[in-house]
Amino acid sequence: MENFNQELLTSLVGQSLQVCAVNDPTELTQLKVSDVTEGKVKTTEFSSFCIELIGDPQVQLPQGTYVVKHHKFGEQTLFMTIHAEDQYQIVISHKNAVSNQ
Numbered sequence: 732m733e734n735f736n737q738e739l740l741t742s743l744v745g746q747s748l749q750v751c752a753v754n755d756p757t758e759l760t761q762l763k764v765s766d767v768t769e770g771k772v773k774t775t776e777f778s779s780f781c782i783e784l785i786g787d788p789q790v791q792l793p794q795g796t797y798v799v800k801h802h803k804f805g806e807q808t809l810f811m812t813i814h815a816e817d818q819y820q821i822v823i824s825h826k827n828a829v830s831n832q
Contacts, residue, residue, distance in 0.1 A: 735804045735823070737780040741767040742803075748784070749800040750792065753808060759797070762786040762819060772824050779824040788817040 747761040762784035770779025786792070794812045799821075811821050 735807050737767060737769070737823075739804060740764065740780070740782055743767075743801065746801070750811075751798045751800065753796055753798055756798075759792060760786055760790045765818075770822055770824065776827060777824060778827055779822060782821040782823070784811075784819040784821070786817050786819060791816060792819070 743764045744767060745764065747763050749761055750759050751757060752759060763786070764782060765785045766781075766783040768781050768783070770781050772779035792811070792813060794810075796808060796810050798806050799809050799811075800806045809821050809823075811819050813819050
């Protein structure tokens with residue numbers, strides 16, 4: 732998940748991500764990255780960011796874990812929530828690197 736970060740995802744705003752079931756490589760739908768924002772978790776130990784996605788309202792995915800694919804980061808297994816008929820969110824929280832100074 733090292734190359735899956737806020738900077739990379741921000742560069743993908745406007746691009747589509749392929750979404751598949753965890754155990755099936757068949758594409759369920761594509762979701763467009765509409766926004767990437769800093770998350771609410773921001774301490775010296777942890778930080779987070781939110782990925783906002785827009786999809787086809789005719790192809791709604793329930794809240795759950797999916798494999799998300801893009802050629803810039805490969806495949807990531809992520810938990811995604813739906814918060815409108817065509818809007819989804821993924822929140823990434825991670826431990827910050829500790830520097831040895």
